[in-house]
Every structure is written in C-alpha cells, then in structure tokens.
Amino acid sequence: xxxxxxxxxxxxxxxxxxxxxxxxxxxxxxxxxxxxxxxxxxxxxxxxxxxxxxxxxxxxxxxxxxxxxxxxxxxxxxxxxxxxxxxxxxxxxxxxxxxxxxxxxxxxxxxxxxxxxxxxxxxxxxxxxxxxxxxxxxxxxxxxxxxxxxxxxxxxxxxxxxxxxxxxxxxxxxxxxxxxxxxxxxxxxxxxxxxxxxxxxxxxxxxxxxxxxxxxxxxxxxxxxxxxxxxxxxxxxxxxxxxxxxxxxxxxxxxxxxxxxxxxxxxxxxxxxxxxxxxxxxx
Numbered sequence: 001x002x003x004x005x006x007x008x009x010x011x012x013x014x015x016x017x018x019x020x021x022x023x024x025x026x027x028x029x030x031x032x033x034x035x036x037x038x039x040x041x042x043x044x045x046x047x048x049x050x051x052x053x054x055x056x057x058x059x060x061x062x063x064x065x066x067x068x069x070x071x072x073x074x075x076x077x078x079x080x081x082x083x084x085x086x087x088x089x090x091x092x093x094x095x096x097x098x099x100x101x102x103x104x105x106x107x108x109x110x111x112x113x114x115x116x117x118x119x120x121x122x123x124x125x126x127x128x129x130x131x132x133x134x135x136x137x138x139x140x141x142x143x144x145x146x147x148x149x150x151x152x153x154x155x156x157x158x159x160x161x162x163x164x165x166x167x168x169x170x171x172x173x174x175x176x177x178x179x180x181x182x183x184x185x186x187x188x189x190x191x192x193x194x195x196x197x198x199x200x201x202x203x204x205x206x207x208x209x210x211x212x213x214x215x216x217x218x219x220x221x222x223x224x225x226x227x228x229x230x231x232x233x234x235x236x237x238x239x240x241x242x243x244x245x246x247x248x249x250x251x252x253x254x255x256x257x258x259x260x261x262x263x264x265x266x267x268x269x270x271x272x273x274x275x276x277x278x279x280x281x282x283x
Contacts, residue, residue, distance in 0.1 A: 001070055001099035003194055005039065005079045008130075008156040009137065010114035011106035012173040017079055018218060019184055020191070022209035024077075029208030039077040042066075045145035052144045055136065059090035059149075066097035075099060075195050081137060083151040084159040092149075095165045100194045102187060103160045106173035107282045108153045108273055109257035109266050123265045131272050154276045167194065172280070180210050 005020070007013040017039050022031035025038050040046075043058065047065045052058040069076065082092045084101075108130060116126045129135060130153045139146035150156055160168060169190040175183045188201050257266060270283060277283040 001073075001075055002066060002093070002097055003075060003077050003099050003191060004093070004101035005077055005104075006084070006101055006160055007081060007104040008106075008111060008150065008153050009081050010111050010118060012104045012171075012176055013079055013081070015173075015176060015213065015215070015218070016102065016104055016171070016187065017077075018213040019209050020077060020187070022212055023188060023202075023205060024191075026209075029202075029205040029212060031209065031212040039079055041146075042078045042080050043082070043146055043148055045139065045143035048143075048145040055144055055147050055149070056088050056090075058144045058147060059087040059092075062090060062092055063094050063097060066093060070097055080148065081150050081156070082148050083156050084163055085151075087149050098166045100167040100169075100190070101160065101163075102169045102171060102190065103157075104171045104173055104176075105157050105280060107257065107280075108269050108277065109261055109282075110173075111153060112265070112269060113257050113260055123262060127265055127268060130269070154273045157276055157280075181207070184210055 005013060005017055014036075018031055018036055021035035021039055022029050025035040026032075043062060047069070048058070048061065052061070080092075084092055086092065112123075112126045112130050115121060115129060116123070119126070119129075121129065133152045133155055135150050135152065137148045137150055138144070151159070161170065167190075169187065171183060171187065185201055185206060188206060192199070192201070270277060274283065
C-alpha cells in the first residue's frame with residue numbers, strides 16, 4: 001500500500017522526503033542523498049511499460065499501475081505534486097491502493113518567490129503558474145508518463161484537504177521550521193500508526209534525522225554531491241549546475257515574501273486565495 005507525500009511544488013516536499021528517508025532507511029538517522037531514491041515520484045515514466053502519447057492515455061493507467069505496485073503487499077512512500085482528483089474522469093489514486101497521505105502546505109506568497117528562483121520566472125509568470133487551475137508539470141525528458149496535473153495552489157491544497165477516503169496528516173511548512181522536533185515527531189507517529197508499527201518513536205534517531213536534514217546541510221550536500229530534486233534522480237551535478245544556475249535548496253527559511261515580494265503581487269495572491277489562506281491562518 002502507498003503512503004503519499006504530497007504537496008504543491010516548492011512547499012517542502014523534498015525536505016520531508018529527506019527526513020523520512022533518513023529516519024526509515026538508515027541505521028542511525030544519518031541522511032545521504034542515496035536514501036531519497038527509495039521514495040520515488042509518481043507519476044513517472046519508469047512505471048509505464050508502454051509508451052503513452054498524451055496525458056489522457058497516461059491518466060487511465062495511474063490507478064492500475066498503483067495496483068501493480070502494491071502486488072508485493074509492501075508499504076511504500078511516494079512523492080507527488082498531483083492534485084487529488086481526476087483528469088478526464090481518471091482518478092489519480094484510490095482507497096484500494098492508498099494507505100494514507102502526508103500533505104505539506106506552505107504560504108503561497110513564499111511558494112511564489114521560491115517558484116521564481118527555481119524556474120527563473122518573473123513575478124507575472126510565477127503568479128500565472130500558481131493560479132492556473134489547468135497547470136501540469138512534466139519531467140525534463142518530456143514523457144507523458146511523468147506528467148503531473150498540479151492545478152492551482154488552492155485547488156491542490158483543497159483537493160487533499162477535502163478528502164475523507166483515507167487517513168491524512170496536514171503539515172505546514174512553517175511548522176517544519178519553527179517547531180521542528182514536535183512536527184517531525186508527529187509525522188513519525190502518524191506513519192508508524194499507518195504501518196502498524198508497535199514501537200514508539202526512536203528519539204535519538206529522530207533527532208539525528210532532523211539534524212542531518214537541516215536546510216543548510218542539504219544545501220551544502222547539493223553543491224558537493226549530485227542531487228537534482230526536481231526528478232527524484234541523480235545527474236552529474238557539474239553538468240546540471242552549468243545549465244541551471246539556480247540551486248534547488250536556495251533560501252529555505254530565509255525566503256520571506258514580506259522582504260522580496262512586490263505588494264501588488266502579494267495582494268493578488270491574497271485576493272485569489274483568500275478563503276484558503278484564512279482557513280490556514282496565513283491571513
């Protein structure tokens with residue numbers, strides 16, 4: 001069965017993914033980037049046995065592929081930025097294939113500033129992306145098997161929030177920064193419960209996983225190792241960095257929209273997402 005690690009892009013998904021990898025896939029909680037490959041991205045072309053020519057063909061196979069993934073009856077984590085809903089009548093997932101989900105949400109004003117850096121967008125282009133209900137993302141290879149229907153920031157968040165078909169835990173990115181120990185502990189308690197693990201939280205391992213996935217540590221590892229957070233994969237970093245000057249781990253906690261976002265853009269976000277931002281305490 002699948003445990004989803006879900007979010008709108010640039011909301012802290014890779015941060016939590018790194019932590020979960022360190023906690024569950026190491027002996028003592030010490031993180032390295034090889035562990036993160038155990039939490040794969042879905043949808044992704046590697047799961048399709050045949051070529052798909054468009055998103056319609058791909059979306060018909062999302063749930064059947066998940067059934068196939070679950071045939072070994074093992075519990076697996078998967079990262080996704082997908083909206084929780086359907087595309088042309090084809091569901092992203094189902095209760096029969098899903099054990100539960102962790103959803104990370106972040107103030108959309110800070111999401112926008114992070115998107116600007118990651119994609120080298122200007123304000124208007126980033127605003128268009130975050131408010132576009134028809135938005136999708138595709139891997140660098142251009143495969144429809146990897147195409148993810150993300151919708152807008154509000155639709156993405158609301159789709160997972162409205163879900164009552166399986167258990168889910170909602171985490172605010174801001175709590176990952178301000179209340180690290182308590183928030184990451186809650187994540188482990190939730191996932192252990194889903195997996196019917198009888199042992200309690202390993203406090204020393206939890207602390208080590210938090211320390212070894214500290215933002216500054218991840219940023220240094222990104223430069224010295226070979227990580228490409230956009231696709232759950234590795235590349236020759238020198239080659240990648242020569243093509244993309246923007247680090248995946250850029251500002252992190254220092255990404256403060258109040259200091260770097262134009263008032264006109266922040267007001268447009270607040271107007272577009274007023275209901276959801278009030279619901280989350282961002283307004």
